[in-house]
Amino acid sequence: MTNILTNLLNDEAGFIVSAELVLVATIGVLSLIVGLSEVAFNINQELEDVGSAIGSINQSFCYNGVAGHKGQASGSSFSDSRDAGDCDCDIVCNVYPTGEH
Secondary structure (H helix, E strand, O other), rough: OOHHHHHHHOOOHHHHHHHHHHHHHHOOOHHHHHHHHHHHHHHHHHHHHHHHHHHOOOOEEEEEEOOOOOOOOOOEOOOOOOOOOOOOOOOOOOOOOOOOO
């Protein structure tokens, strides 16, 4: 029994494989962090594009009234004006409040 334990303690055949796995796992985790950061940035850009597209929808309408011999109906109109958020402004994450740097 002591011979088996001595052989197990002196066996270093798997040491290089373990070190390589740690190195590969570290590189993989760092790659995932960078990749997920880029994915988050691009999702924010796409959501900004969707918001700009929704803000640029023109909801104005106009229809004329009608009149006949015994009745009439008035026309109606609505003009959609631009809001402050209807522009293609970029979302910036590194803007500091005034006085703080």
